[in-house]
Amino acid sequence: MAASDLSNKSFDFIIAGGGTAGLVLASRLTENPDFTVLVVEAGSDRRGDPLVSTPGAFLQLYSNDKYDWDFKTTSQKSEDGAVHAWPRGKGLGGSSMINFLMYSHCSKSDLDIWRDLGNPGWGWDDIIPYFQRIERMHLPSDPTRTALSTEYIQPSLRGTSGMIHTSWQSDAFNWAQEAWAKQSKAMGYPTSTDPRTGTSLGLFNQLTCVDPSDGTRSYAATTYLKAAEGRPNLKVVTESVVRKILWDTTGANPRAVGVEMETGGSTTQIKASKEVLICGGVIQSPQLLELSGVGQRSLLEKHNIPVIVENESVGENLQEHPMVVLSWAVKPGHSTAEHLRDDPSLLNQAMSLYAASHSGPMAAATTTTGFLDLNSVTQPGTDWTSLATPDTHLPPRQLDLLMTQLQDKKEAVYQVSGMPSGATVSQRGTSNGAMFFHSVPGNYFSMSAGLMHAFSRGSVHIKSANVREYPEIDPRYLSHPMDLELLAHGMLHLKRIVRTGPLAEFLEDARDGSGEKEFMPGVASFNTLAEAREVVKERQITMYHPTGTCAMLPREEGGVVDSQLRVYGAEGLRVVDASVFPMNVQGNIMSLVYAVAEKASDVIKGAYAGEKTNGVNGTGH
Numbered sequence: 001m002a003a004s005d006l007s008n009k010s011f012d013f014i015i016a017g018g019g020t021a022g023l024v025l026a027s028r029l030t031e032n033p034d035f036t037v038l039v040v041e042a043g044s045d046r047r048g049d050p051l052v053s054t055p056g057a058f059l060q061l062y063s064n065d066k067y068d069w070d071f072k073t074t075s076q077k078s079e080d081g082a083v084h085a086w087p088r089g090k091g092l093g094g095s096s097m098i099n100f101l102m103y104s105h106c107s108k109s110d111l112d113i114w115r116d117l118g119n120p121g122w123g124w125d126d127i128i129p130y131f132q133r134i135e136r137m138h139l140p141s142d143p144t145r146t147a148l149s150t151e152y153i154q155p156s157l158r159g160t161s162g163m164i165h166t167s168w169q170s171d172a173f174n175w176a177q178e179a180w181a182k183q184s185k186a187m188g189y190p191t192s193t194d195p196r197t198g199t200s201l202g203l204f205n206q207l208t209c210v211d212p213s214d215g216t217r218s219y220a221a222t223t224y225l226k227a228a229e230g231r232p233n234l235k236v237v238t239e240s241v242v243r244k245i246l247w248d249t250t251g252a253n254p255r256a257v258g259v260e261m262e263t264g265g266s267t268t269q270i271k272a273s274k275e276v277l278i279c280g281g282v283i284q285s286p287q288l289l290e291l292s293g294v295g296q297r298s299l300l301e302k303h304n305i306p307v308i309v310e311n312e313s314v315g316e317n318l319q320e321h322p323m324v325v326l327s328w329a330v331k332p333g334h335s336t337a338e339h340l341r342d343d344p345s346l347l348n349q350a351m352s353l354y355a356a357s358h359s360g361p362m363a364a365a366t367t368t369t370g371f372l373d374l375n376s377v378t379q380p381g382t383d384w385t386s387l388a389t390p391d392t393h394l395p396p397r398q399l400d401l402l403m404t405q406l407q408d409k410k411e412a413v414y415q416v417s418g419m420p421s422g423a424t425v426s427q428r429g430t431s432n433g434a435m436f437f438h439s440v441p442g443n444y445f446s447m448s449a450g451l452m453h454a455f456s457r458g459s460v461h462i463k464s465a466n467v468r469e470y471p472e473i474d475p476r477y478l479s480h481p482m483d484l485e486l487l488a489h490g491m492l493h494l495k496r497i498v499r500t501g502p503l504a505e506f507l508e509d510a511r512d513g514s515g516e517k518e519f520m521p522g523v524a525s526f527n528t529l530a531e532a533r534e535v536v537k538e539r540q541i542t543m544y545h546p547t548g549t550c551a552m553l554p555r556e557e558g559g560v561v562d563s564q565l566r567v568y569g570a571e572g573l574r575v576v577d578a579s580v581f582p583m584n585v586q587g588n589i590m591s592l593v594y595a596v597a598e599k600a601s602d603v604i605k606g607a608y609a610g611e612k613t614n615g616v617n618g619t620g621h
């Protein structure tokens with residue numbers, strides 16, 4: 001639909017941002033034929049684009065403005081001024097359109113903490129039905145089960161008729177995947193259980209969001225949107241940016257009554273008779289609130305934005321999974337991504353195989369991962385309690401909860417992942433694609449250790465009143481001393497992993513005779529904790545899981561939305577996306593973003609359940 005046709009039209013709900021969460025809401029809300037819904041998405045519809053749909057092509061999406069907003073952080077003080085590229089999906093499906101396709105789960109305690117922070121209805125038991133509703137898991141074939149040791153999965157816990165396809169590849173298993181479960185045993189880690197049980201430690205090959213019927217990425221646009229797009233009560237406009245929320249300030253509280261949208265050079269105002277639902281993601285949801293007058297008074301006044309709701313917490317509480325990656329040289333004869341890079345005929349073969357049968361290396365994404373507790377990784381002798389220092393950016397209650405999780409033997413402190421490809425983190429400030437799609441001669445294997453519950457807290461705030469100007473993103477990486485120390489221990493542990501068990505057989509021995517494994521050129525050697533800390537500062541990158549900038553918390557404890565995801569101080573306005581996570585959770589967070597949006601759609605439907613709607617409330621169709 002042309003954006004100009006929408007001028008002065010009215011819908012029951014306007015969804016600002018057709019990303020991961022936004023399309024879930026669009027799909028679920030339009031199940032009610034009495035609701036009219038408009039989705040406004042800044043990017044395009046990339047369904048059918050082979051770079052998006054081919055699972056093995058995802059690294060080519062980053063820093064390409066057709067798919068990626070390509071945000072950059074401020075220079076990070078604790079990392080000698082390093083800047084980080086932060087990709088975010090731009091297009092229908094949002095970041096689910098460009099992500100690494102890894103499908104994982106938070107822990108039971110992660111969600112029980114959400115509930116106990118003042119969010120009734122958001123505990124583990126409350127959210128399980130939504131995990132079930134999201135997923136359409138496909139059982140592995142016998143060869144896959146054997147190669148990837150998938151017996152840890154408990155099919156009875158998994159959804160099999162939901163929207164998002166989850167599956168394992170059917171062939172082209174690599175040596176690292178095949179060694180992975182054995183590596184876990186060799187390290188003496190606990191035997192993995194299905195992360196859907198709520199507690200899971202050890203290494204395992206995880207599910208990816210791939211539809212095995214055609215080998216393509218399964219994401220919010222190909223699933224949730226596809227199911228809804230024939231409905232007359234849903235309109236979707238793309239390449240249109242929501243500039244701000246329109247308000248009615250005549251009542252006791254300001255009420256969101258529509259949005260101002262920019263398409264090309266023209267501006268359109270559209271009315272929402274029930275609610276505006278902000279789904280712009282962790283960077284652009286707080287941006288849109290601030291542009292609309294919801295946020296810190298001094299900041300809004302600085303940019304001449306009238307203050308509608310004063311709330312110091314908008315854009316604060318930014319949390320990430322900081323991750324450090326190391327790479328080692330692989331012995332000849334074992335395939336890595338560099339073989340495809342260096343041999344065009346191999347790459348052509350892989351592409352032809354994918355085109356003909358949706359199989360081979362292009363059909364696969366990263367699967368090797370695992371969760372490790374504090375004691376499995378860290379060396380004895382560290383007084384963790386003394387490192388738990390207060391920080392003005394970290395609410396004391398969060399500090400206590402972080403310490404409890406840190407010391408819980410059942411909880412993951414680290415996520416460890418591996419892939420047969422090198423990584424040149426010197427490009428962390430320019431492009432995440434270039435980082436893994438590097439040009440260093442040779443063949444490599446990389447392993448990363450990421451922190452599941454970082455102690456550092458950052459912020460996202462507007463730099464001007466113009467929606468086109470990117471906000472200032474300051475993750476304050478490593479600003480809390482705990483994060484640096486935990487990651488330094490993680491680095492030493494990664495070195496232990498590669499010299500132990502089956503992985504060691506595939507990697508070159510260090511040329512200096514030290515008994516270590518040979519690093520990829522560019523990785524400085526290190527042996528002590530002090531040296532490991534320097535490596536962390538040089539090599540820490542994003543794990544792509546920022547959350548928390550419109551936190552669901554009591555208002556006096558840093559909340560921007562309540563447990564119904566309503567923006568405090570306003571009516572007719574909710575935020576639904578990764579920005580509402582009050583505290584970050586274990587693992588790859590997409591499954592929880594889908595679950596948050598599924599639950600939000602039930603909450604919203606429930607809010608209007610008693611109301612007689614006649615279908616003409618929205619005159620947008």
Ligand SMILES: Cc1cc2nc3c(=O)[nH]c(=O)nc-3n(C[C@H](O)[C@H](O)[C@H](O)COP(=O)(O)OP(=O)(O)OC[C@H]3O[C@@H](n4cnc5c(N)ncnc54)[C@H](O)[C@@H]3O)c2cc1C
Nearest residue numbers: 017019020021042094095099100102242281577578588590
């Ligand atoms: C590179 C990368 C790799 C990742 N890998 C994984 C993984 O393997 N597994 C996993 O579980 N998670 C992964 N994640 C995380 C996960 O994909 C995201 O957390 C999740 O998709 C975020 O969903 P969201 O709804 O919060 O935001 P998004 O999906 O990013 O949606 C926000 C949408 O809003 C639109 N928008 C923003 N502002 C406006 C505006 N003003 N007007 C109109 N539209 C607007 C954007 O274009 C976008 O489409 C990854 C993320 C990235 C970026």
